[in-house]
Amino acid sequence: MTASTNPVGFDTDVAIVGAGPVGTLLAILLGQRGKKVTLIERWSKHYPLPRAVTFDHEIARILATLGINSETDEAINYHDELYYWRNRDGQNLQIVDWQSQSASGWRVRYWFNQPYLERRFLAIAAELPTVTILRGYEGNALEQDADGVTLSIKQNPEEFGPDGERITLRARFVAGTDGANSFVRETLGIENEDKGYFFDWLILDMIPNFDYVASRPDQPAQWQLCDPKRPTTVVPGGPGPVAGGPDRRRWEFMVLPTEDAAEMQKPDSAWKLLEPWGLTPDNAELERAAVYRFQARWAKAWNKGRCLIGGDAAHLMPPFAGEGMCAGVRDAVAMAWRLNGILEGKLSMDVLDSYTSERIEHAKHYINFSQELGQIICIADEAAAAERDAAMIKALAERDNAPVPTDICRLGQGVWDVDSTHAGELSVQGIVESSGHRDRFDQIVGQGWVLLGYDADPAQALEPEQLAQLQHLEGITVQISPAGTSGDVVDAEGTFDAWLKDIDARYVLIRPDFYVALTANSAQALRSKFTAIMDRLHVTAPVAAE
Template identity: 45%
Template sequence: MHPDNDMGAAMTFEYDVLVVGAGPVGLTTAIQLAMRGRRVGVVERWPQPYPLPRAVVFDHEIARILASLGLDDVLPTLSEPAEDYEWRNGEGQTLLRLAFDDTSHSGWPFMSIFTQPRLEAALEERARALPGIDILRGWEAMELTEEPTGVESTVAASAGDRPLLRDGVREHRTLRAAYVVGCDGANSFVRSRMRTAMTDLGFQYDWLVLDVVPHDRDRAWSPRNLQVCDPARPSTVVSGGPGRRRWEFMRLPGETVAELNRAESAWRLLEPWDVHPGNATLERHTVYTFQARWADTWREGRLLLAGDAAHQMPPFAGQGMCSGIRDAANLSWKLDLVLSGHADEALLDTYTTERSQHLRHAIELSVHLGRIICEPDPGAAAERDAQMLADQRARRDPLAGMPPQTLTGGLLSCQADGSPAEPAGELGRQGRVRFRGRTGLFDQVVGTGLTLLAVEDPGRVLDAETVAWCELVGIRLLRITDDPAADGRSDVVDLDGAYLPHLDRAGRHALLLRPDHYVFGAAAHMHDVPALVTALRDGLTLASPVR
């Protein structure tokens, strides 16, 4: 029975996975699990989605993940390419200018600006269209009891901060699931039921965030995305998605949150930008405290964390929501393999190992940028400006040296010393292909999941038992070719040269790709392919780095 039916408190609902929180991360997690045939319950305490913008940027990897959920046709209607990002000092000098490509090796714009309420609406519409998902809006998780084979959760009816009463008693239901994923924000209920400690970098600044709808939709903004590194008032001016703009202003020493977080203050700060009540609507004003912290462990038994429940970061690298959606992409396929019995439960421990590496990179980058931007001392700001201007004249990248976004441990094909065997851990590419008569980006034409992509048919070098195991766990065996006449069942025609030239330059004949688009491992020759598949098989069983 559907949980939105009028049931009594004694009703119990059974799920493979219970997701707490129906924001972008929770919905992405639920959709990915349901697309793999899992039954998922989503509990959200707020009866209606939050109507105002929050996150405003996602990168090419996140666009690829969202498209794989079935939103490929919707994304262009709710987002636009970011185009550029410029930093200027208080005198208007350009300290740094980044131009973003319209496409990336993921096949989507390198950076996109979007409107979060529209994205959440698209995600929820997609979730409700899938038969395996129940969305329980207006229900709040109150208790979690872990048992040997699952978790029992008590949820109570709510209407935001007001309890929904029935005969003077708050209506409640019992939900059971094999696993619970907390996607319930910085004040996570699920995290409160875990023993994990938090690492806090001590980076805290208050910023006034303003979302504005200009009346003139054709007004040109150049640059489209601007960071003003002015010690008198560090500020951010960026697109807020189609038809919107966002301004952010740092709270200065001696300024209270209360006096800053007023509509009058907002309009006063917008005056220099020729934005006023006569030509714009102030959609929202609020003060956020930017923080940099994360949970040390994202899994405890059958409880897991994702998104803001696991980490919070400053917005300067645009990786807050992106990191949460990466969490969902990493976790969902692992949960599915464990639930199906094709992987040991210890595989779930690689979730923290892998995602915390990425997460720390994103937070350290955000804090690094934040310390540059949030400098309130005029003398120190002048020194910063001089260094960045010198770097620009010398064409030195001030962001060079930051660690790359690759996996350095977890479920990867590794060398004898335990380090990933290149290119294991790298983000896989995506280009346009033709497959079985269809043409388009790889994910939309071929699909997503575990994929063995080789320059020859990999099925010919695998024995029957291994081929059967690949079919059992869902590994697709495909041949990548540039022959326009190729039309075999396993033939993928590389239309843009996204695959074959890359394999040739790397001296590889095959790649084994994970469902989250990261490379598990590669084979230099076709006769090495069986060992590569065996390494993955062993890794799923042992859930440890494969050497």
């Protein structure tokens, strides 16, 4: 762990406005490196109700670095089942692979209870000695200069009235993870790119007192009803309140143009909609009923001077791909390794520009994808729905009902080599063995800048000054040996061998966010690409020691 020396005149290294999962994760990742962090949350009490309910393999990989195992954690579960889209006659229109093990070493899809997971995050943050959590405060004013940011906060007037306490903080950086109506984004004058996608949906979070999935063998555990009379989503909601008891469930109903949103979210309306699904006040608890307007938009810039934004402050997307919170968690990791590097004197401020260029394109991919799914799902016209059904049933039959694989999304331009196969994408992860231990690569090797060589010593492939640069970043070199050998790190199941053969590579540079910076099939190619990455990274590194 490398702690920063907080300069005189600064109250904190990073002030984070917004203590949802994105802001709290960012606080943890900074605090674990000894950075002084002030985490500011508008509400004095933790929000107890569900919001997001699902995340993908990449988020499971990130959570594992915090010691949260998505396979066994009490706040998380999964269903070994595909994701089906069906018309009102029960015919399959689309099948999506939410069942397989992903290339990144975790299942494609998990389900969770957000309040449980957020409390876990907050507990981890509270244990870090350099993290201060201020609840009940909101942003009031923000000014930045070449050296830092002056942030004024005040107690939330909705809780404390207009005369609540006001505090001024001097921070080296400010991160705005303060939601769709972000104070930080608005104060910075950052505009949104809005795709004009607006649909109102009623979200009903349910706690059945019975095993709903087992009781309805005619229904998948996770599916989409594409009925023009009422498009409906039926998915898990994560573990229930009693360990080993029934799981939570979620229903999402599209609000029709003739319906009033306020009326729809009243309990009587909710129970009427749930009645055909077999849920009543006698066998289930209505945990939350809320109408959300699904939107598709992103901020045009995610960093400005010493300020950054992430999560809903930077992007909003419809939930049909289950990637909204996932995008925010990726933002937190992407901000964290850059801010840690700058605060430790290893990277220059210029590296923040790649945060915007990389993340904005990645998030746009999922926003556009979610919108495309919504345009299929939200068809309320009978004739258009019939046309959709016929086309999708035909397409599904032509590929023999094979499920659609989840895609791999590449970052926008930034700190990765465009001429390297698989660079800018999430790295493959396999099971390895080392010193008698067997686990996923991340859990054996760790997180950070990792230069991997397959059946070759990557340290020997670099020039001395390049190795010094990697060491300056606290990066490590790892030689992976083929399965059946006795190397320091053994490719136990042949995953890395298969991956590197497929992309014709012997060396891979993996970033702290698990994305591939470069791949190379020779030491010469590695050295050339490594220099380019270090330049793009704006490393303030020493030359090799004499």
